[in-house]
Amino acid sequence: MINIAVVGLGKMGLSHLSMIRSHPDVDVVAVVDSTRYLLDILHKYTRVPAFGDIETMLASAQPDAMIIATPTRLHAPMVRMALERGVHVFCEKPLCLSAAESEQLVQLAASRDLVTQVGYHNRFVGAFREVHRLVGAEAIGEVTHVLAEAYGPVVLRPRGSTWRSRKSDGGGSLYDYAAHPVDLVTWYLGSPIRAAGTALRSVFSEQTEDQVFATLFFPNGVTGQVSVDWSDESCRKMTTKITVWGTGGRIIADRQECRVYIRDTITPPAGYRLGWNTKYTTELTDATWFYLRGEEYSAQLDHFVRRVAARRTDGMNTFVSAARTDRALELMTRDAAHGLASPGRLDASLSASSLKRHLFRRHS
């Protein structure tokens, strides 16, 4: 059995707790949160040992591994504390608000030989995993361009009272939402070398961006575009979509299905034919021991548990790969700081000629 502590009992923390507590190879030895009444309820009704701070918990419960689901600003100090005590870490995404900090945590974990993972659950979605497999197998030839989109109805009014509405805590659509599609892009294409045309724009939020648009440049001239809007009520829930163009065809994938067009210049992989193919989530998804809100959430925790049991430091969504995504997010933040439409709303008073100058200026 692996002894696990869950830190942070927000929406993600509670759902992780529910899944991991039902895992046959896991004992949940502690939950940690700073909110007394939530802790009391959980302890009273579910008998799980509850702690108000990590220090006390680490000393008393001595977990093998920790799941951290606190506001992003708190990730770095909490992860560091865990790693320094020799505790394996699963941390919610994004890993840190600064790429340098993420890199330090990568080094620390490596020096202690500890298992790390970050909650980019889309990599466990069958359709997105299939995209990775097809790209790797050159099923659409050489990749030329990727479009990564995510839309959803998160912020539809100018209010909000949690950390998610505060930039300094890790709120905002770039780190809290766009991180998902950006992580998929870095999975498929590796690290971008440059970001350009990044617009971080507010629709309703006062302190953070709601829309993220950017172009990413990769080695060998491959490009990626990111289009994210969490103020889009037309989507019932978060909708992530990936489109990949290659010299030999095109892939379009979302959580439900993966559609692939293969040109006759390519020998199709097993199970595929020339022209259009559709693979549905029902055939791309492996069953899990417990289902709460999508197989991918269970699957990522199971992956972590198995890695901890085997002390395998390589695997999916390690700190190394999450740090790559943090670097991409930072490239976009920096680019936006010099860009046209950031911060805030597009300035309506901008004259047509100056707009044109801005739009067509050369990026250095």
Place this chain on the structure above:
Amino acid sequence: MSDHVMSADASGVSVVPLPRLLFGDNQFFGINHMSEEKARQQAMRFQDLSAVMEVLDAAYDEGVTSFMCTTHDRVGRICDVVRASPQRYRDFAFLPSMPYAHKYADAVTENGMLGAIRQFLPDSGIVSAAVRGGRSLATKDVEGLIRLLVDAEMAMFRNVRTPVVWLQNVVVDLLLGLKFDDAFVVFNQYVRAQYDAEPGYITMNLPLALDTFERIGLDNPLVCSSINKLGFRMSGGVDAYRDVLENRRFRAVAMSVFASGAIAPDEALEWVCQLPGVESIVFGASSRAHVQATSRLVEEFSA
């Protein structure tokens, strides 16, 4: 062969079996587990209440009179229509499934856990008192909270028939994983006492749910879960499901029988109809012809 379609439970209280077919509502709200494009097309097609009522009327006239629905705001408008014509809809039954999870999830994202409770129960004072006083919630507070949340969700169903009140799967499965057993006990008692309805539980983890319900003494519970030939969204696998259907005492309702369209209708229905102990099947349809086809197949395979 299990005994859970018998007409009496252990205590001798008679159990009214559910109709063989229940009409689901996913198609009306742009929910499709197979294709986001199809989901959007359905959301567009059914954005007017008249389009929804046309299909519901067709189903009703075909004898499918039980509507298993979420507590989406738009269902409130269907209730208005049904309430307004008691003669026309004499046999119409709503089987609401609560809560409408997205509503709460969005509120939690926006205002935090307690902020969300405050938003939905502004007058209850329970949470604000706890937070203000810095004290922990007492047992009776949690029970009270569950009751208030049930009442809030049931408000739209005033004066329409609700013989079953379901607890929705994200909540059931969250509670199962947490081992928050008492919440089921409170829900069970309150739905029976306050709404004179049969409490039902929707879950993606049927074997685990039955273990839990047995442990806390829920006798012959009404449980709805994905049951399909592919094993899609059946945690524990097809064999474990077959085993509990044969050997455990509960009333089974099958949903996702077509695995979101991955199984052909006749093949899917033949498989589920021959399973022992499935009392009811939930299905969605967007036309009278769909409803008729499903009814005919189920009748044929259940004979």
